[in-house]
Amino acid sequence: MLMDTKVMLQDAQKNGYAVAAFNVYSLETVQAAIAAAEAAGSPVIIALGERYVPEVDIDGFAEMVKGLARKSSVPVSLHLDHAYENETIIRAIRAGFNSVMYDGSKHDLENNIKYTKEIVEIAHLAGVSVEAEIGSMARGAFSDEEEGTGSLTDPKLAEEFVKTTGVDFLAAAIGTVHGMYQGEPNIDLDLLEDIKKRVDLPLVLHGGSGTPHETILKTINSGICKINVNTEVSIAAVKRLKSLLANEDTMHLSVVMEAIQSEIQPVMERFIKLFANNK
Incomplete structure (x- = not known):
């Protein structure tokens, strides 16, 4: 069943608990994610x-996911991740995505608030x-995401940001990285x-790959409800x-993709x- 991300x-x-958000790029990766969720009896x-x-x-892609979600025994949400362009976000909304992420982290706070509010x-x-x-x-090893500054979230600014923009959930930068860690994680x-x-x-945690399991559980107990996984x-x-x-x-190729x-x-x-x- 297809479910609104906010409700989930x-x-x-x-x-x-936290919901796993898997970055996918093909039929096989989508089918694997939904089958894994069904086996675990959890949303995805x-x-x-x-x-x-x-x-x-x-x-x-949206039609494929929605078709598979309708047959699923667990809730499935379709999400646009790390979008920087309004055009992409509007296309995703029209295609039936349940949620979108506008990533304005490259802008100063004033413009991040301005552009995020427009998207909201x-x-x-x-x-x-x-x-x-x-x-x-920041970007770690084996990641294909853009390089970030590694600047951590300021709690006071986060409070202002949420009140002003009206966003539904917030990605918190607390020291995780996109990709795998180079050295010991400092979260x-x-x-x-x-x-x-x-x-x-x-709250959302990007960078689930390579993060120690005990740390993951601590973040969930501290308010993380969605965790992104890609690199592992x-x-x-x-x-x-x-x-x-x-x-x-x-x-x-069919044998390769099945494997x-x-x-x-x-x-x-x-x-x-x-x-x-x-x-």
Whole structure:
């Protein structure tokens, strides 16, 4: 079943768990994410990053996900991740995405508020919820995201940002990275607690890959309701691909894609079960 992202995350906030948001780019990655969610008996967010739009048609992708969601035994939400362009966001809204993320973190606070508020007004008219970010995550290893400054979220500014823009959930920069960590993770849980006290919204953690499991659980207990995962799934797929082709370079593509889907589904399922926080 297709579910509004805001409703999904409000339930997570109320009941103390987090929903996995998997970055996907193909039929196989979508099917793996939904199958993993069904196996775990938990909701899931299917996230398409603006980064992949040149290769993935938004309208066709949306119809595919909505079709699979209608057959799913668990709630499924369709989310546009890390979008910087109004045109992409409007296309996603028209295509039936349940939520969009406007990433204005590259702008100063005044302009981030201004542009985010404009997106919120447009999206809410269509009944679509909005995620935004204040602060900027750094890029780790094996990531294909843009390089960020690594500046952490200021709790006071986050409070002002939420009140002024009307966003539905907020991505908090607390020291996680896009991709895998280079060195020991330095995640500020005290900062997250301060943000939670000031922001009464579902909070989002970008950079679930490579983050220690005990730290993940602490962030959930401190208000994180949505956790994005991309790189660990990608690494598992690429390792499987290398193994398949190590001694056979003429294997049929259908066999390769089936094997990759089978490889990444249990990876996704482990994340979903972890984020359930024993709920």
